[in-house]
Amino acid sequence: MNTLPNSNRIIVHIDMDAFFASVEQLLHPEYRGKPVIVGARPGQRGVVSTASYEARTYGIHSAMPISKAYQLCPKGIFVSGNHKTYSDFSRKIQRLFSTFTPLVEMASIDEAFLDVTGCPHLPENWRRLGEFIRGQISETIHLPASIGIAPNKFLAKIASDLKKPQGLVTVTESEKQRFLAPLPIQRMWGVGEKSASMLIRDGIRTIGDMQKYDENYLARRYGKFGSHLFYLAHGIDNRPVTNDHIRKSIGRETTFQHDSNDRKYLYTILGTLAQDIGTRLRAKGILGTTITLKVRYNNFSTHTKRKTLSLPQDADHIIFNVSKELFDSISIAQKVRLLGISVSGLCPSAHAEQMDLFNQQQDTQNELYASIDQIRKKYGTNSIIMGNTLPNS
Ligand SMILES: [Mg+2]
Known part of the structure; x- marks a missing residue:
């Protein structure tokens, strides 16, 4: 049994609390202490992306249709959300984490693993280490986060989730079995x-x-x-913390509270996922070649289908169209409980330009998406939506 390499490591998992909603509450002081629902405005099609903790007390949660959320909490503050802003905050967070250790792995837009083993400038005591990191996030970024500290990723991730929001849970090598x-x-x-x-x-x-x-x-x-x-x-997990820039794929998935085989609703979800991934790819300046669709049915069987494109892409509509094509090729006789899209085969956009992979049409498309990202930054994520994500039923 290979336990030694893990037992001496110090892994911190940091998960921002209700990230998108917390950013909205930070930027709009009048939203603080109130139920904030990020996703779409009442009357718009769409699903809840993030609900603030105040909104969760009404039973509102991620992936719930906006119409349902509105029924539960008509006085809630509904915002369509602004992924460019959230990506900007995510990068700020990542920059702060890199001041603690070079080994930062952003596991998603709002969570990260840090390997802080042997960082002499950080507190030695784990509780003080956690409080220090949380204090730095609060002072620099002004957002709440939950933290888990343990000898490996598996334990650290469980720990950060146990006392949300603003939790801090540590698990040492000797405590892990009992924990x-x-x-x-x-x-x-x-x-x-x-x-x-x-x-x-x-x-x-x-x-x-x-x-x-x-x-x-x-x-x-x-x-x-x-x-x-x-x-x-037994709390043994040897996965290393790997830096973000060598990450293999960018993806997002959503589990529904209620299984569905309503194609229009499922297209809406695919559109939201494609838009999110496209925005993230462009914000990071990377392109992807392979698009993978993941579908989990209500009997928990999971299917993935993928397609590799002739050129690397970062456009919402291409990610959406390919995912939709993959989705149309599978049966939904069974209801669906989870949909996910991921993009792999990543390369930096600059590299693709050097390789002269772009043609005139591509340049025009890049300009179009630069404008879309600008408008989304100014007026919110759903200010420009692909026609296909707005089924007219
Ligand atoms: Mg989070």
């Missing part, structure tokens, strides 16, 4: 609803239940997945 024991197995990385129900049938409900079995037994019973579970159950 994990009471948690439900769904907390384990790689355990979805399907594998969870299989494990529960076998009497394994908590990570503690899993800890009672040895690796051979779990491997015999569940194959390779069983070994994976064994290591996680």
Whole structure:
């Protein structure tokens, strides 16, 4: 068992609290302490992207149709959102994190893993380290965040999620087994609803239940997945923190509260995802060649379909059209519970330009998207929306 490399590392997972909504509350002091719903305005098509903690008390959550959110909280503040602004904040956050350690991995727009092992300028005591980082985020960025500190990514990520918002949870090497024991197995990385129900049938409900079995037994019973579970159950995870610029793909997915096979609704979701990914690609100055669609049905079977394009792209409408084409090629006889799009085969835009991959048409498109990003920055994400994301039912 390979436990040594992990036990001496210090991994910090930082997750911004209700990120988009918190940015809105920061930029609009009159929104503070009020239910803020980012996604679309009432009457517009669309889904909730982020709800502030005040809005969550009304039962509003991500991926809920805006019309439903409006029913639950008609007095809420509904904003269409501004991805350019959120990306700007994300970059500010990343820059701040890079002052703590060069090993920063932005896991998404609002969360990051930091490997701070052997950083002499940071507090040694983990609680003080967490308070220091949270204090710096609050002073510099003026946004709330939750923090987990542990010897590896798996433990740090669970820890940051346990006391949201503004949580700080530390788990040391000697505490990790006891820390994990009471948690439900769904907390384990790689355990979805399907594998969870299989494990529960076998009497394994908590990570503690899993800890009672040895690796051979779990491997015999569940194959390779069983070994994976064994290591996680004992808090062993050797994944390194990798810098953002060597990241392999950019993606986003949404799980619905209510499964759906309404194609128009699902197109709307695809449009929102494509728009988000396109904005992020352009903000980072990168292009992607392969577009992957992920669909999970309500029986928890998951399908991915991908298409590789002849030229790398960063345009919302291309990401949307390819995803839609992939989506149209699969059956939705079963209701869908999750949709995701990711773009891989990434290269810097400058590199593509050097390679002379662009033609005249591409230049025109780049100018168009530069204008779209400008307008979105000024008037909000949904000020310009692709026609296809607005089905007219
Ligand atoms: Mg977050």
